Amino acid sequence: MNINISKIAKMARVSTATVSRVINNPEKVSAKTRERVESVISKLGYVPNQQARSLRSQQTKMIAIIVPHSADYLFTYPYFSIFLRETSLELSRLGYHLILTTDEPHNSVIDTYRVFTDKRLVDGFVVLDLKNEDERVDFLKLRNIPFVAVGRNEKDKDISFVDTDNEGGAYLAGKHLARKGCSHVLFINGPADQSVSLWRERGFQKAAQEMNFTFLGRNGDFVEKSGFEITKKHLGQFDGIFAASDLMAIGALKALREEGVSLPVVGFDDIPISSDVSPSLTTIHQPIDEVGRRAAINLIRLISEDHTETTILPVELIVRESSEVKR
Amino acid sequence: MNINISKIAKMARVSTATVSRVINNPEKVSAKTRERVESVISKLGYVPNQQARSLRSQQTKMIAIIVPHSADYLFTYPYFSIFLRETSLELSRLGYHLILTTDEPHNSVIDTYRVFTDKRLVDGFVVLDLKNEDERVDFLKLRNIPFVAVGRNEKDKDISFVDTDNEGGAYLAGKHLARKGCSHVLFINGPADQSVSLWRERGFQKAAQEMNFTFLGRNGDFVEKSGFEITKKHLGQFDGIFAASDLMAIGALKALREEGVSLPVVGFDDIPISSDVSPSLTTIHQPIDEVGRRAAINLIRLISEDHTETTILPVELIVRESSEVKR
């Protein structure tokens, strides 16, 4: 009762092979029969069964994003769903679908990767939240499974990745704070094992040398609370703050407000809410939508053309109220 | 070279049928051969090929969430990714995977549903953002495809759904505002065609009657900007605000602050940031994580047991600073 390729073949008075060709290699079929087959296809509204195609062609047309349990903060980050939206949209355009999953807390990080691979569920992975030493990358390289990383590290320079200019962004933030008169800055960075933190530290370091200011570096975990706590803890030891995420910057501002202190604060990301909080947030804008799109594009390019593509996207300083000083 | 069921069969000196039984109906195999087969399976690390299983069993073990283009605000809502996380996690536990996608702007709303169905890509859908009249529901019902709705409407009472007690939540908000001395409230509701808006209007109405206050109802679109604009527009016509989302409440507060007015404001959702903005937000807490989990559970229950389950989860008033009046 389900309409399949042989029903189409029968109705168009051709073989199933020809129907298949019309769908996958139309140029190999004469115009006349092609038209006949196509008309039957559209009349019956036939759509090939993806499961059968996958089994036969050994391609699932599926891409997985496995959010590590350790990167749970991603789910509370407004930023993240925009990334998901763009990645999934671009994948659709390229004929792929996105499977979103998290790993089980008690399992090893790569267990989920292993299962997905062994079940032949997907053709490739998007690896988020790249670490300086990343066992997921090791695993996927070893098994020769296509993937694209979001972020980049020193160790794995030969892989497909998309990243933003984190070093340049941190540099811009540092320069801006220096111009606002800061000489001892509290730098609330992300977790130390994340590659992104390394780049930002580097860029901030560079600005500090050039602009002749010092800074106190601490590691947060990207969410409000850590920004709040780190700020409270080091109060009095700085005259400006650079936070590696807008949420941490918002936490920092809250701490400052509680203490009745007003100092320049710069965040990172430019999430939607940053322009609506009070004071509105000076921050480094990342083109997250473009990151999502490029992740999809680079991955599919790797899969279909075996081409390793690396993309580094520019960032931008957005000046708003939080870096205005009223001393 | 790929390890499959017949390789296992050969090594365990049984037929493929027996291997399959060991995997799917172990009780139909004698203990002795079962153990032998199992040991080979674990020794070789064999995992059944999902594509072959899907083709044969006509079950993909995949569930899709198609985010309508019209519900794009979901992607900027912190709320949403928590929902995704819990749904996907619960689905995994139940042996399913989550496909996340958006529909193409220029297509009809149900086109993507049609494609997913025709390609036999998924076993069911999670329908978000339920409308009072929802063509997606009509389509899925007609085709007899399993789905669970998040939200409920008057028209489709016979479907599996998960919802929160929106009516009760709005009632609580109304009562709270009345107790804070409000007599003319600005009610910034969600879009009029969404079922959730209807329930909240109903609950708020009820509180207004009981507590003897009046209100001005307007429809926003859940994001900051609309809360901001509606508040600005009606300034002077109210002495308290109830917004149907925390983001709109934050927008409303921003507008009030700009005008130098301080009035009680209550939001809805209790997104993570609501406790960290200033003033912190009084709001109706929704158990979004539980909503996500239940969506998965109810859907799989429908698929595997053909059981239609409806769940309505309780909400809670969280009192914070934004409803404290300093007149």
Next chain:
DNA sequence: TTGTATGCGTTATCAC
């Protein structure tokens, strides 16, 4: 250019 035939890796039906 088109058709025939085979197999992708499973599960399920039927014998034994």
Next chain:
DNA sequence: GTGATAACGCATACAA
């Protein structure tokens, strides 16, 4: 309790 075998729906090597 176990095995042989036929599908599931499609794509492709090979033959014509």
